[in-house]
Amino acid sequence: MQSFEVNKSDIQKLNKALEGTDSELLSLLKEYHSSEIAILFENLNQEEQKRIINLLPSEIASEVISEMDLEYHPEEILINLPPEKRQEIVEELDYDDATDIISLLDEEDQHEILQDIDKEDAHNIRTLLNYEEDTAGGLMNSQLIKVQATMTKKQAIDEIIAQSEEMEEFYTVYVVDEHDRLQGIISLKNLLKSKASSYVSDILNEEFIYVKTNIDQETVANLLSQYNLTSIPVVDDEMKLLGRVTFDDIIDVLNEENTEDILKISGVSEDEELSGNWKDAVKSRLPWLCLNLFTAFLASSVIRYFDSTIDLLLILPAYMTIIAGMGGNAATQALAVTVRRITLNDLTDQQAYRTVLKEFTVGLTNGAIIGIILFLVALLYDSNPMLGLVIFIAMAGNLIIAGVAGSAIPLILKKVNIDPAIASSIIITTFTDVFGFLLLLGLASKLLL
């Protein structure tokens, strides 16, 4: 079976059904999984989305809402639903999903939604709304299975079955003391395998990974990935068990963090919505382009400084663009490899030093090879061996600068606790533009005139 991809025929069928009666529409929707409906929603307007959500049983409707990408504004569908339907859907939502969606509304709308629903649900969602979105507290779900260490095997199994009524899935059983403080974990497998006379405390695993609410989501993702966990418990300062972060949230976090990395490295603000409109895109990218404009003035002032050299040797601008362009691309290569390496593994000082040394060597090698090609072009096409020598030195020098800047700048940023990915290609290519022009034009003015 293939991953679900929206194709034309699905959309055509849906559009046709939207023109028909409610029952025709409903019978088409039954063919799809809720996560598939969530993807189809991206092609509908809000009126159509509202009609479908209203039509679906609240259980399915809440799944669709929770599967929607937040970029497509599930909160707007929710706030515009009739109060009764909305109440049913919100009560069906997992607390963490409800919190993510409701947090996108203003305070007045949040209040309107929360006052209607079950008081305990409202309390739990209000608590979650207080945590930062990108921390363990913001990611966690308070629905989990927990037993007391003093329970017998039979008591524990009964308790697990009773608590699991309301849960879709659970992976780990948490063990707490009488004050709800986390003592350890047990696996259902070990519980089943244990003797009938066992207590939970007999099979309790006291070595376990946990996080506090304020831990950054990237750290939570790394922990889960490093220790191959399906979920991580979240506790407060007194070790009281508040919730758990599950692997499916972490997969979303990984995709989100990776999007941020690719965008930042390319000089786009990390919070630009991929499917946002052009105004948001301008707001997100124009500041970076203005920064680039400022750095481009630096490069262009180098050129202005040497304009008498260019006047005497009109072939230089054609080589300038090659040397600057190659430097920019080599720097982007070194930057991408280094940033990605920092993201996946923290580097020790020695590893960082070796990385810069490696990029120096790569720059020297590539620069020498490309430099020789350019030397031959200058010799054979422009019949100017001395020009060829200048170009060779400028090319090799610029690729060495590209490698060193492309690797050292993100490593230094990481060292001083700034996100290395903001060392975007925009900042790095300034180095290679300025130094490339300086090398080529400076050497040309000394050696060729």
Added chain:
Amino acid sequence: MQSFEVNKSDIQKLNKALEGTDSELLSLLKEYHSSEIAILFENLNQEEQKRIINLLPSEIASEVISEMDLEYHPEEILINLPPEKRQEIVEELDYDDATDIISLLDEEDQHEILQDIDKEDAHNIRTLLNYEEDTAGGLMNSQLIKVQATMTKKQAIDEIIAQSEEMEEFYTVYVVDEHDRLQGIISLKNLLKSKASSYVSDILNEEFIYVKTNIDQETVANLLSQYNLTSIPVVDDEMKLLGRVTFDDIIDVLNEENTEDILKISGVSEDEELSGNWKDAVKSRLPWLCLNLFTAFLASSVIRYFDSTIDLLLILPAYMTIIAGMGGNAATQALAVTVRRITLNDLTDQQAYRTVLKEFTVGLTNGAIIGIILFLVALLYDSNPMLGLVIFIAMAGNLIIAGVAGSAIPLILKKVNIDPAIASSIIITTFTDVFGFLLLLGLASKLLL
């Protein structure tokens, strides 16, 4: 608790212990989780790694080996171990991990390892070695829990407990018929909750996601992420259950695919090892730089064509670099947003069309704003309003081309089933260099001379 980061004191302690006796070393190692030892290994040489693996109990040693990043060559440690220790470790490894590591060896070494171990293990690993590394077959693990649909509740629970002896974790119980063909899944929770007189077939869920062995790992990752699954069963053409892919493998796949995307978009071969040596880096990047050199000659030939224009207006090279540089960065921005969007969601034709239209508008807006700034510079600094007008048009035009090329090229590549991420910044910036120079110099030669 924080994610484990190697710090100096860990390494110093380890280096000191490596100078001491085996028992001192072993007692230090006991303080670390196997995945932490795997990270510490990155700072050791092969002799030291071999000594530690030899020292550790085979169960822990196999965990360390399986947690090592393949870039740090666990296969070389394995092949150099004494045969007995090696046999114990390989037999402890999960089949999928064993296969990943053994596949890195040449055929002779593979044979040497496999002939020593348990015959059934060797058979299973040989079967897995036949699947492509980046498919469901290459990712899957043949260790799983399965029961027959005809079993009673009690039979099923006994069977599950018996089968789980050898497994660290399991998440889903698969149900097969007498020919081992997959019939559906059951959750342990539902099995426990069912009446004592139930049969497996009573609680069998027949709607489930599965994949065939040849399905690409990116598709498997998307399915698991979309349907929030802990694992996906892998079947052959006759629906025979062969294994399962678990979420922890998928987290690795996501990180791997994201690394590939960032590298490709930056003009680095996708298979460059992040921690590889400089020779591998040169091999991986030089071909892209040579491609860039070829495209840079295109841009530079535009400049050569207009050298008489430059001769008459020596201010032009300073503006050329600004217009080309801004175009390259704007194209990289559009490229990053579009490639990332394609990776996370497939786009319909209509969405693709809207994306290009959006990037056109973004390019026009940013280009006009930056163009006005440059117009003012030309007016106030160079006192040349006509030059300002030419620069304004060239800037706006180049950013429009940047937006359209940066979004349309990856979308077209995707449409014809080529990986959109190879539309790297190297290829896209050629467009903006060539068209930027053409616009600026062409307009200058007509309007300013």
